[in-house]
Amino acid sequence: MIKMDIMPGCVFSPQPMYIIGTKSEDEVPNFCVITWIGFSFDETPHLMMTIGGSKQTKTNILRDKMFSANLISEDIIWLADYFGTTKAEEKLKNDIQFDYKWGNNLKVPILEQSNWVYECEVTKIIELDGSHLFLADIKNIQIDKNFEGIDLEMIDLKMLNPAIYAPYNYFSVGDRIGGCGEWKNHIMKDNQEHEIKFSKVYGTNK
Numbered sequence: 001m002i003k004m005d006i007m008p009g010c011v012f013s014p015q016p017m018y019i020i021g022t023k024s025e026d027e028v029p030n031f032c033v034i035t036w037i038g039f040s041f042d043e044t045p046h047l048m049m050t051i052g053g054s055k056q057t058k059t060n061i062l063r064d065k066m067f068s069a070n071l072i073s074e075d076i077i078w079l080a081d082y083f084g085t086t087k088a089e090e091k092l093k094n095d096i097q098f099d100y101k102w103g104n105n106l107k108v109p110i111l112e113q114s115n116w117v118y119e120c121e122v123t124k125i126i127e128l129d130g131s132h133l134f135l136a137d138i139k140n141i142q143i144d145k146n147f148e149g150i151d152l153e154m155i156d157l158k159m160l161n162p163a164i165y166a167p168y169n170y171f172s173v174g175d176r177i178g179g180c181g182e183w184k185n186h187i188m189k190d191n192q193e194h195e196i197k198f199s200k201v202y203g204t205n206k
């Protein structure tokens, strides 16, 4: 494959999306969308999130050091799109119907319509050039009761049906490719063929 260099301005960073829930000073729940999100592990699972500029969500997190991360499944994509394109500093986000409850572990709003939710406590904040990077300890996970008994190490992505964000478009999950560690079943034959071709062109030292 011949590669070419491109400027690292936009990046192709497809990933699941989360609605971030916080509590405003007047105890009103607020939701927005953050996609600069990753996961990390240090004794317990952690979530890493970058929020840029001035946002109500950032103000709330800097004050309360907590938030919820609500997975966006395909069926709630337009609710998410609304939360992510409306600024709470300009108006209360009450144009469309949604339901919430407060968390079981932390006082963060949990979106009823989300099937997989993290309750997160911020443990480190790194101030960047206008953006803030938050590292948060996942204190509790709330999942849809319909998922009771699922294999948590082999979750069928199609069951959660997360929307995938590939800037600046929303996609749905495609087919399952296979399981972790199954490489031998899939590439051994191809590798042997590759070795034959390789030895024809370059000779072999065996």
Ligand SMILES: Cc1cc2nc3c(=O)[nH]c(=O)nc-3n(C[C@H](O)[C@H](O)[C@H](O)COP(=O)(O)O)c2cc1C
Binding pocket: 030, 031, 032, 033, 034, 035, 036, 037, 050, 051, 052, 053, 055, 056, 057, 058, 081, 083, 084, 085, 086, 087, 088, 089, 165
């Ligand atoms: C698909 C999508 C992804 C977004 N990802 C981020 C992000 O990763 N970081 C960020 O700071 N803002 C992101 N935003 C923008 C915020 O969601 C937006 O500024 C929102 O209005 C902030 O809400 P708030 O005023 O309630 O804090 C995203 C918006 C959309 C629609």
